[in-house]
Amino acid sequence: MRIDLHTHSTASDGTDTPAELVRNAAAAGLDVVALTDHDTVAGYGEAIAALPAGLTLVPGAEFSCRLDGVSLHMLAYLFDPDEPELARERELVRDDRVPRAKGMVARLRELGVPITWERVAEIAGDGSVGRPHIASAMVELGIVETVSDAFTAEWIADDGRAHVGKHELDPFEAIRLIKGAGGVAVFAHPLAVKRGQCVPETAIAELAAAGLDGIEADHMDHDAATCERLHGMARDLGLLATGSSDYHGSRKTCRLGEYTTDPDVYAEIAARGSGASPVSA
Numbered sequence: 001m002r003i004d005l006h007t008h009s010t011a012s013d014g015t016d017t018p019a020e021l022v023r024n025a026a027a028a029g030l031d032v033v034a035l036t037d038h039d040t041v042a043g044y045g046e047a048i049a050a051l052p053a054g055l056t057l058v059p060g061a062e063f064s065c066r067l068d069g070v071s072l073h074m075l076a077y078l079f080d081p082d083e084p085e086l087a088r089e090r091e092l093v094r095d096d097r098v099p100r101a102k103g104m105v106a107r108l109r110e111l112g113v114p115i116t117w118e119r120v121a122e123i124a125g126d127g128s129v130g131r132p133h134i135a136s137a138m139v140e141l142g143i144v145e146t147v148s149d150a151f152t153a154e155w156i157a158d159d160g161r162a163h164v165g166k167h168e169l170d171p172f173e174a175i176r177l178i179k180g181a182g183g184v185a186v187f188a189h190p191l192a193v194k195r196g197q198c199v200p201e202t203a204i205a206e207l208a209a210a211g212l213d214g215i216e217a218d219h220m221d222h223d224a225a226t227c228e229r230l231h232g233m234a235r236d237l238g239l240l241a242t243g244s245s246d247y248h249g250s251r252k253t254c255r256l257g258e259y260t261t262d263p264d265v266y267a268e269i270a271a272r273g274s275g276a277s278p279v280s281a
Helices: 018-027 044-049 084-095 097-109 117-124 131-140 172-182 201-209 224-237 263-272
Strands: 001-009 032-035 055-067 072-078 186-187 213-218 242-243
Touching: 001 018, 001 072, 001 242, 001 263, 018 032, 018 044, 044 055, 055 084, 055 172, 055 213, 084 097, 084 172, 084 213, 097 131, 097 224, 117 131, 172 186, 172 201, 186 263, 201 224, 213 224, 213 263, 242 263
Parallel strands: 001 032, 032 055, 186 213, 213 242
Antiparallel strands: 055 072, 072 186
16 A cells, blocks of 8 residues: 655645645555645545545644744644634634735845735635745745745745744644544654754654654655654654655645555554544545
8 A cells, every 4th residue: 555644735735736636646556645734624525526436535634833932743634623622723823824924925025025915825826825825926036946945044934034923833732632633643744954943852752742643754854864763763652653745736846655654554543533534435
């Protein structure tokens, strides 16, 4: 089995619609794909309706968190999307995205970038607006060559000149909410230092003690030594170790199935999730 547990659609900051994403996942030879859009479940219906025969969809989301000033992401799988407490927090995060994005556009304009909110909103479409949409507008303007080039201290990285903060969950609270909704919590790309500052490994141990289910070990932003280190950490802490592409369509260079999850690990995630079930055509 080929299993990719981290992908994004146009419901957040990917370029494939949910229907295109599941069709492309099947074409890439995947057996299982998780839809994990940022802070939203809006893509579920379309993805399920378009699910090709032979492909299993794992409903999920990626939640924005912050610990001691450091940004991190928490993947959630198989939670009940209607559980009130988690749904309310999801709305708070999502609703803060528009004023935050407008604030970054304003700061970029102050820095001489002729970006407009109208164009950023057009790029985001019906999706949950985020920094990748702003970065795409900067690429169009020739300010940076790639979306990744915008995520620097010069521009919109966490410590960047044009960065604006947003509402983010405490990761310990995120774990509590995810588990309370019957879900499975996995720390996304925990040592992706190329993205900026990461939480210390002691914090990962504390999150494990608080109920974290796993860590995303195999990821394009982890080099081989880091992947190996994370697998060792997972063994030491009793965590599941996943692998995923973090696919965003044409917005990033990663390919569907570029990194995958061991079938036994996926089976354990499916067994632990009680808020929702994997969906097969």
